[in-house]
Amino acid sequence: MDVAALSPAQARARFRAGERVPTAGWCRGWTQANLIAVPAPLRYELLLFAHRNPRACPVLDVGEPGAWSTTLFRGDLRTDLPGYRLYRGGEPVADLDEVTGQWRADLVPFLIGCSFTFEGALLAAGVPLRHLEQGRNVPMYRTNVPCESTASLSGPLVVSMRPVPEELVSTAVEVSGRYPRVHGAPVHVGDPAAIGVLDLDRPDFGDPVELRPGDVPLFWACGVTPQAAIMASGVEYAIGHLPGHMAVLDVRDDDYRVT
Missing domain, CATH: 3.40.1640.10 (PSTPO5379-like)
Known part of the structure; x- marks a missing residue:
């Protein structure tokens, strides 16, 4: 099935x-x-x-x-x-x-x-999902962007990345932005190094995904962030x-x- x-x-x-x-x-x-x-x-x-x-x-x-x-x-x-x-x-x-x-x-x-919650809407709008095309887990990366901490919890923002053809970037931003309770629009578009991601082929979680010619990497805030905080904070x-x-x-x- x-x-x-x-x-x-x-x-x-x-x-x-x-x-x-x-x-x-x-x-x-x-x-x-x-x-x-x-x-x-x-x-x-x-x-x-x-x-x-x-x-x-x-x-x-x-x-x-x-x-x-x-x-x-x-x-x-x-x-x-x-x-x-x-x-x-x-x-x-x-x-x-x-x-x-x-x-x-x-x-x-x-x-x-x-962010899987809005992937169906992205596909319906004509935005390809490379991790699905390639049969891979979505790649996720620790960034150099610190989360706002509490007394006991701190850590980096984790992002998921989906390569999107340049002409569809605005569509992907608009469509995902309609889902603010499940991460919403990307937190970063373009140069990975600007958020401390130095090698797209080496995700911290998930699998690397091949970018096609003309693709732009889009980065969404990721719900693995609490696990990164658990690690950074030494939760028992x-x-x-x-x-x-x-x-x-x-x-x-x-x-x-x-x-």
Whole structure:
């Protein structure tokens, strides 16, 4: 079955059964989200960090301590994503297929908006998506742009990059700008070095994507930013999604579109 035609429940069942793939292009029309689960004492600090950095950390939903489902995600957050990353003392210590045994009773799950949400709209507007064409995970990079910090959390802005033909750059900016709650318009267009990205072929997360002649790199704020803050701040314990391997929500992309 075409993965774009799957419902969220069908996709989650496949991930629960062991399918491990990036989720760009899955469940057309359904919203995807980043997962970060932190110990309860840090939840308000993370909310404040998100409030101060809304382009990178748009909070869509928050669960109760120990909960493994939320209002917008009616599956099991411990098993129904296609990949997880476990952090101890700010260090990524394991990439896991499921985290049932690692999900502590004090963990508070946050679902953060994802730029995959507007990819369908980009395609509908004629903007090609090179990572889908090339069968790769979207590339993501740490920048030299610092996020606005809190007492316990700080770190760099992380961006996702999509090469866009020069004549379609304004279209991509306009279309994605209609989705402000899931990162919105790009935070940077053009020269990667201006934001501290020195080699597009060496992303910090995801896969390198080949630019075609006439392509311009566009950079969107990325929901992996909280994981970068977890690492930079030495948070004692956290669970995130494997970058590019998202939570598929029970809410539609169009619910986040503004006119």
